[in-house]
Amino acid sequence: MRLTVLGASGTYPRPGGATNGFLLQERGINLVLKLGNGCLSNLLEEIDFTGIDAVVVTHMHIDHFGDLYPLFYALRFDPDEPWGMRLIMPGGGLELMGRILGEDSRAYLPLVFASEPIAAGRVYRVAEMELSFYPTDHPVEGYSVRLAGEGWTMAYSSDSSPCPGLEEAASGVDLFVCEATLPADYVEEASHGHLTSLQAGETAARAGARRLLLTHIWPAFDKQDILEEVREVFGGEVALAREGMVIQLGGGEDQT
Numbered sequence: 444m445r446l447t448v449l450g451a452s453g454t455y456p457r458p459g460g461a462t463n464g465f466l467l468q469e470r471g472i473n474l475v476l477k478l479g480n481g482c483l484s485n486l487l488e489e490i491d492f493t494g495i496d497a498v499v500v501t502h503m504h505i506d507h508f509g510d511l512y513p514l515f516y517a518l519r520f521d522p523d524e525p526w527g528m529r530l531i532m533p534g535g536g537l538e539l540m541g542r543i544l545g546e547d548s549r550a551y552l553p554l555v556f557a558s559e560p561i562a563a564g565r566v567y568r569v570a571e572m573e574l575s576f577y578p579t580d581h582p583v584e585g586y587s588v589r590l591a592g593e594g595w596t597m598a599y600s601s602d603s604s605p606c607p608g609l610e611e612a613a614s615g616v617d618l619f620v621c622e623a624t625l626p627a628d629y630v631e632e633a634s635h636g637h638l639t640s641l642q643a644g645e646t647a648a649r650a651g652a653r654r655l656l657l658t659h660i661w662p663a664f665d666k667q668d669i670l671e672e673v674r675e676v677f678g679g680e681v682a683l684a685r686e687g688m689v690i691q692l693g694g695g696e697d698q699t
């Protein structure tokens with residue numbers, strides 16, 4: 444499986460640094476895991492938007508779904524009407540998106556996107572890939588996701604304070620993509636729905652994740668400092684997610 448980082452900035456984009464999104468490709472199937480602000484442009488460097496098989500949004504915060512709006516318009520006005528794109532998201536997500544659209548556009552939302560509500564404990568399949576979701580500790584409904592394909596497993600934390608679901612999702616995975624929004628001494632701030640560097644590293648260590656990719660670092664903080672803090676508590680391979688980075692799971696070579 445080829446994982447491409449479309450964006451990794453926490454909360455708001457930086458120059459050349461879109462917010463959160465990943466493209467997973469296996470055997471011609473294209474799964475988009477979140478599409479934050481700036482991600483669609485990077486996605487289109489890889490594939491055409493009509494080639495997306497499914498989009499997963501783990502919670503309804505704009506830095507994780509903002510570019511669903513331009514994707515919606517691209518699909519809505521495409522002459523071939525490639526509608527009914529599979530969109531796995533928290534229940535009511537499409538209605539929430541519709542609130543800022545005019546009446547006409549709102550009517551097309553459920554035609555362009557075939558939305559499926561996330562339910563913890565249910566297994567979702569996108570071709571050969573299996574996805575399961577675990578509730579997070581965040582101000583809105585959200586889920587960590589565990590993904591498995593042929594010869595690989597990975598997990599993505601979504602946004603969350605430490606909670607049992609994070610560790611369950613990441614248990615023994617080949618790759619844990621985990622938010623590390625804040626430096627180690629921002630414990631109070633992190634308690635409102637995020638992880639510090641140390642909490643991210645400790646979660647990955649307890650879960651037995653083999654490899655750790657740090658994402659969603661608040662743009663104001665030094666990423667390298669956060670990486671060093673994580674290394675204090677996580678002994679496995681750890682790296683910072685960067686736009687355009689490619690990681691191969693289940694065979695193949697990484698490109699960074």
Ligand SMILES: [Zn+2]
Binds near residue numbers: 454504506507602659
């Ligand atoms: Zn976020």
Ligand SMILES: [Zn+2]
Binds near residue numbers: 602
């Ligand atoms: Zn969030």
